[in-house]
Amino acid sequence: MSKTFETLQPYLDKAMAFQTARNLFEWDDQTVAPFEAADYTSKVVGIISDEYMKCLINDDVRKLIKKLSEEKEQDELTDKEKAIIKELNKTYEQLESIPPEEYRAFNELALVSNRAWTKAKKDNNYEYFAPYLKKIIEYKKKFAGYRAKKNQDPYEVLLGDFEECFGIKELDVFFDKIKSEIVPLLKQISKKSDTIDKSYNFLKYDVNKQKAFCKYLSGYLGFDFNRGVIAESAHPFTLDLHNHDVRITNNYKENNLESAMFSIIHETGHALYEMNIDDSLTQTPVGSGTSMGMHESQSRLFENIIGRSEAFWAPIYSKLVETYPENLKNISLEHFLKGINKAEPSLIRTEADELSYPLHVIIRYEIEKAIFAGDADVDKLPELWNKKYQEYLGLTPTNDAEGILQDIHWSYGEFGYFPSYAIGSAISSQLYAKIKEVMPVDEYLKEGNITPIREFLRDSIHKYGATKNTNQILKDITGEEFNADYYVEYLKEKYESLYSL
Amino acid sequence: MSKTFETLQPYLDKAMAFQTARNLFEWDDQTVAPFEAADYTSKVVGIISDEYMKCLINDDVRKLIKKLSEEKEQDELTDKEKAIIKELNKTYEQLESIPPEEYRAFNELALVSNRAWTKAKKDNNYEYFAPYLKKIIEYKKKFAGYRAKKNQDPYEVLLGDFEECFGIKELDVFFDKIKSEIVPLLKQISKKSDTIDKSYNFLKYDVNKQKAFCKYLSGYLGFDFNRGVIAESAHPFTLDLHNHDVRITNNYKENNLESAMFSIIHETGHALYEMNIDDSLTQTPVGSGTSMGMHESQSRLFENIIGRSEAFWAPIYSKLVETYPENLKNISLEHFLKGINKAEPSLIRTEADELSYPLHVIIRYEIEKAIFAGDADVDKLPELWNKKYQEYLGLTPTNDAEGILQDIHWSYGEFGYFPSYAIGSAISSQLYAKIKEVMPVDEYLKEGNITPIREFLRDSIHKYGATKNTNQILKDITGEEFNADYYVEYLKEKYESLYSL
Numbered sequence A, B: 001m002s003k004t005f006e007t008l009q010p011y012l013d014k015a016m017a018f019q020t021a022r023n024l025f026e027w028d029d030q031t032v033a034p035f036e037a038a039d040y041t042s043k044v045v046g047i048i049s050d051e052y053m054k055c056l057i058n059d060d061v062r063k064l065i066k067k068l069s070e071e072k073e074q075d076e077l078t079d080k081e082k083a084i085i086k087e088l089n090k091t092y093e094q095l096e097s098i099p100p101e102e103y104r105a106f107n108e109l110a111l112v113s114n115r116a117w118t119k120a121k122k123d124n125n126y127e128y129f130a131p132y133l134k135k136i137i138e139y140k141k142k143f144a145g146y147r148a149k150k151n152q153d154p155y156e157v158l159l160g161d162f163e164e165c166f167g168i169k170e171l172d173v174f175f176d177k178i179k180s181e182i183v184p185l186l187k188q189i190s191k192k193s194d195t196i197d198k199s200y201n202f203l204k205y206d207v208n209k210q211k212a213f214c215k216y217l218s219g220y221l222g223f224d225f226n227r228g229v230i231a232e233s234a235h236p237f238t239l240d241l242h243n244h245d246v247r248i249t250n251n252y253k254e255n256n257l258e259s260a261m262f263s264i265i266h267e268t269g270h271a272l273y274e275m276n277i278d279d280s281l282t283q284t285p286v287g288s289g290t291s292m293g294m295h296e297s298q299s300r301l302f303e304n305i306i307g308r309s310e311a312f313w314a315p316i317y318s319k320l321v322e323t324y325p326e327n328l329k330n331i332s333l334e335h336f337l338k339g340i341n342k343a344e345p346s347l348i349r350t351e352a353d354e355l356s357y358p359l360h361v362i363i364r365y366e367i368e369k370a371i372f373a374g375d376a377d378v379d380k381l382p383e384l385w386n387k388k389y390q391e392y393l394g395l396t397p398t399n400d401a402e403g404i405l406q407d408i409h410w411s412y413g414e415f416g417y418f419p420s421y422a423i424g425s426a427i428s429s430q431l432y433a434k435i436k437e438v439m440p441v442d443e444y445l446k447e448g449n450i451t452p453i454r455e456f457l458r459d460s461i462h463k464y465g466a467t468k469n470t471n472q473i474l475k476d477i478t479g480e481e482f483n484a485d486y487y488v489e490y491l492k493e494k495y496e497s498l499y500s501l
Helices: A004-031 A037-058 A057-068 A079-096 A101-122 A126-146 A156-160 A167-190 A207-221 A258-276 A290-308 A317-323 A333-341 A357-372 A378-393 A418-437 A441-446 A451-460 A470-478 A483-500 B004-030 B033-057 B059-069 B079-097 B100-123 B126-147 B155-160 B168-193 B207-221 B257-276 B292-306 B317-322 B333-341 B357-372 B378-393 B418-438 B441-446 B451-460 B469-480 B485-496
Strands: A227-234 A240-241 A243-251 B228-232 B238-242 B245-250
Touching: A004 A037, A004 A057, A004 B004, A004 B033, A037 A167, A037 B004, A037 B033, A037 B238, A037 B245, A057 A079, A079 A483, A101 A126, A126 A156, A126 A378, A156 A357, A156 A418, A156 B469, A167 A357, A167 A378, A167 A418, A167 A470, A167 B155, A167 B228, A207 A243, A207 A258, A207 A317, A207 B357, A227 A258, A227 A290, A240 A258, A240 B033, A243 A258, A243 B059, A243 B485, A258 A290, A258 A333, A258 A378, A258 A451, A290 A451, A290 A470, A317 A333, A333 A483, A333 B418, A357 A378, A357 A418, A418 A441, A418 A451, A418 A470, A418 A483, A441 A451, A451 A470, A470 B004, B004 B033, B004 B059, B004 B245, B004 B441, B033 B079, B033 B207, B059 B079, B100 B126, B126 B378, B155 B168, B155 B357, B155 B418, B168 B357, B168 B378, B168 B418, B168 B485, B207 B228, B207 B245, B207 B317, B257 B292, B257 B333, B257 B451, B292 B418, B292 B451, B292 B469, B317 B333, B333 B485, B357 B378, B357 B418, B418 B441, B418 B451, B418 B469, B418 B485, B441 B451, B451 B469
Parallel strands: A227 A243, B228 B245
Antiparallel strands: A240 A243, B238 B245
16 A cells, blocks of 8 residues: 555545544435434534634645645556545635635525525525525536636536536537427327326325335335444435444325335435445445436436336336225226326426436526526526426426526525436436347336346446446446437337327 | 633633534534434534533643632622632632543543443343443542642542532431431332332323423423424433533333323423523633532422422322323322322332432432442442442342442442532422422412412522532521421422321
8 A cells, every 4th residue: 555645645645534434414304303403413413614724724635635636646546546536636626726715605605595595495585595596506607617717617617526527518409409309299298198097096095004115116226234224314325434324314295106116216226326335335435426416327327227128127016016005906007007107297396207307407507507597587587497397398387486496506505506406317317228229127126126227227327336437337337428419319219109209 | 810810711611612513513423413423413412512621621720720819819809700710719628639541541441341341231241341330440549639738538529520629528428317317218118119009100191291291391391492402312311502401311111100190290300490690601611510419409309309299299199190191090199199299218229219219319329438448449339339229229230230230320420429418308308398398389389380489499599600609509498508407308208298297
């Protein structure tokens, strides 16, 4: 082992410990902590966050990283160590150029702004939120400006934080393709939406039975309950402390069968990624999934491509019917498959179907791009939002709560994140095309055998953690970098057939 | 505020944050964490524990505490600050005299020894555990030796860690009194144990109903669910992150009605103490209950004196009967009260009734005292244990698992802790005598009105945290320091009446 790297190790270990503690507080806050604990606990989390920053961003570590980035030292490093140094350079690039007092002021603003958003959404009052949003945007522009290379668009900087392989150029190409293909397709389908009956989905479904069935689904896909747990929270999410402790939450709605089922499949996709990270990488800076887009590709592969397929449900649908005979005994597998794949333009992104989902993302991407290019007046965002919803989805929100205020992300400054959702869907199609090539995946699914798929993902994606980036992974698996054609093709084929177009 | 104290504050805040994180990991480990997480998570907890020690035990803090302990500085301090400095001097006295490498070696040994105890208890094999116990005792003797004042018994040092007001002299007097009064009383009663029928307690009691009833009981006593939660774990315990986040666990047994009910009452007693600590003290070194004995007095006051009284059950017993009509409809309140107060010598401390409980403690106290005085051969502890059980309880364990191996404490070096349990019971009697003097407590209980009792405890005990010690609190409330007569009197009166002696 490199002597210099050895000197760095204790700093990394400490940072890892503080980060893990923060994750545990986050988990606890979302799942267990009592209502009035927040003010006191946030003091604790604030101190631990400060310690995390202090032990990672300081002169000693700066010098070590600089030295370890030099060619001579690099030659002594293992691939894992090189990846760690690359990751640390990224962290330094993200954090170091921002004056600490501005960073702290921004974090305080983000908290207040998030609260303002909560109130504004509740009261359906965008004017109340707009001044906070303006300040948030100002900070994000300023921070991106500090970090931007010459002539670089600030939005480009923000996009890179979530997915280093995708800048504005790549996303413009990707989203133009989606728009030109999917918008017309969705318009055709929306005329035929009545041809699929989905009323069975909104009957009464006992929540305890939902929990049991969701747990079954998660285990069926390979979630290891010796290394993970499932709990409840307001919104489903996945969080890990390390690869031996990966946690999912779910949320159950009595009058919706699908909601919790597809959430658990989605989160299990995320969880399998983290559970399968190699033991040698977990608890290091490259010990998690490589990007938001790649992570979403795993959750969406399971949720949509596998989880909404006939082959997947063929061996287990009867178990679902047995769980709810009163509601499902007259719903055939064929009927159920149509129901879970029904597409229909809607206003809320998180409830959107697989086909219309990317259009929700595009709207946010285009607005974010306009904001950072200085082409959008923050006071007029609701109009811009509504115009785009009408254009791409044929619908106009009746109020801002279901329009411009629907997502939490911007309230605390998360710009550049939304594209990952669509990138994830597209990657999952590209991956699945390859999977179908290398194994009889439908046969496996019909036998209830998920193992070959899971092992393929583990060995070609998961185990590498963040030591390879999205395009490197895709190239090693499929021979080519990101290619959105698979996604468009998949959607067209699936939905043209489903709606007999 | 004193300038010097101000300089100390950031160290205290950091130590508090690390300690809170450790508590959360502990909670999580006992209630949620998946089975295989332990090895990886313990690395995290180890680092955080090290950071806790480093930020508290270092030259800067040492100098500050020394300075703040001087008369001139003390004059500038508030009572709270003085109490904090006193507490920190105690921490320094406990930790600083022990060479760090020995402390670390001991902590590693404690982990291994604890595992050895688990195995030994499972296999009923004391010989397997004895070598570990010997090493543990050696370390504890050595550590106590480092800290002992001239001619001070090492066991005295250990006792002081849990209860500064009780040394060997005080405990000898206390326990001699108990022995001379309770041993004969229990012998009389054990002849009449068949006069109380308790078979109803061991019927089948639906666990979900138990959970709901226990939650009701906890809320009835004043547990604030906005500032606390109840979860499940193998053994019930109470843990807090601060006064706005106090957590209880419980454990439910299908064939035992009492077990979970009295556990939740007991833990609620602990929880109320922590919830009622003043806001100005929480998250400081004096922000928890003042001693183990005082803490146990609160749990036992609710569990035994209040929780097993007629006045307490009179307004709510019908609710319990309605919960389990199939088992309880023919069990009168009078019958139930006899059942929950039935006394009977038994072998397991944690399952002992209120009367025989202190005898279990005395046996451990006498053995610990003998160990540290060098009067006990560790290999022969089982014989010593069994002899004492025969002498005080009239029973002999049939094996070491239900004898010398039954408690976890010694396996990781917790010597001097057991007396707190009995001290707590005695304090609760002394307190209750005063409570009866100052309010019509039985009337309140019969009205289902717990508030006056809870407010009395809050205002005279809880809110002070650790700024007053046990005897100061007792003196301020009752006019005298600890006095075991109330306890003996309470037990004699109660049990002589119950068994018509």
